Amino acid sequence: AMAKAGLTNGYLMMLVAIIAGGLVGFLNGTLLTRLHLPHPFVSTLGMKNVLWGLALVVSGNQMLNNFPNEVQWLGKTTFKGFPVSFIIVILIFIFMHIFLTRTAMGRSIYCAGGNLEATRLSGIDTAKVLTFCYTLSGVMAALAGILSIGRSGISNGANAIQPYDTDAIAACIIGGASFTGGKGTMTGTMIGCLIIAVLRNGFALLSISSAWQNIVLGLVIILAVLMDVVRAYMDDKKRRLSTVK
Incomplete structure (x- = not known):
């Protein structure tokens, strides 16, 4: 929407995208943990189609290519012979590896995934853990979208269903x-x-x-x-x- 409106602040555009991704993930997690939906696919699949429809509405089903240089820099620039996008992926990999293996929340995620009820009985707030997972997933999805647009330089609402x-x-x-x-x-x-x-x-x-x-x-x-x-x-x-x- 910001690109279509002609806004040229790439940093603001990326920040808004990341926040939006986190909010969508938070909403998915809330639907699952607070409304007790029967299966994660219920909320996530429904949200996928909602967001696809919004992408088509916002873009007018037209290809957008007027993204700021800051966005395209992430996908088309190299550093010491390595693409910046690849370096970002490696940094995220290292961060997530440390987070999952060296922090209490990371271990709680594994516990909740292995046995949700046992994790709850052990005193861990499973709703908080699951909501955090969905929020983090939304942020990562937003980052992936930014890098994808940076590499191709274009965005099309029809491609949101890829x-x-x-x-x-x-x-x-x-x-x-x-x-x-x-x-x-x-x-x-x-x-x-x-x-x-x-x-x-x-x-x-x-x-x-x-x-x-x-x-x-x-x-x-x-x-x-x-x-x-x-x-x-x-x-x-x-x-x-x-x-x-």
């Missing part, structure tokens, strides 16, 4: 995160992202249609989920055997 969420889920599952929660590392997720990126780039180089790309990616997700189920079964079997002994 399957980035599917790629993100696939990367996490391939990287070792569990659908049941409580498992996953930043290193594994980064490896999953690299695998998805290699697949996407390979498909593009081979001129494979987007339909077949989605089919292959869907099969990869199913395979990763099956591996997660098998891994959970084997871990449970080991625990039962150790208990018997």
Whole structure:
């Protein structure tokens, strides 16, 4: 909306985008924890379609390309031979790794993902933890959007429905995160992202249609989920055997 209005303050534009992303995440978390919706997909999928519609309304379903230099600098500038966007991703990776493994909130996130009820009974405010997770996810999604616009220099409301969420889920599952929660590392997720990126780039180089790309990616997700189920079964079997002994 700010770009369409002709505003040229790139820093203000990025700040507003990050705040908006955080607010959307906070709203999703509030809907889940305070209204007790039956499943996270209910609020997040609904919000996805709401935001897609808003993107189309705000942009008028037209391509926007008059973004300030500060925004495009993030995606098109290099430092010591490395793209600035890549450096930002690495910094976020390091920050999130330390946050998840070295802070009380990070450990609470793993606990809540593994067993929400046990975490609540141990005295941890699970509603606060979940809301924080959704808020942080919204901020990260906003950062990803800023970097994407910085690289391409354009934005189109019609592209808001692109399957980035599917790629993100696939990367996490391939990287070792569990659908049941409580498992996953930043290193594994980064490896999953690299695998998805290699697949996407390979498909593009081979001129494979987007339909077949989605089919292959869907099969990869199913395979990763099956591996997660098998891994959970084997871990449970080991625990039962150790208990018997």
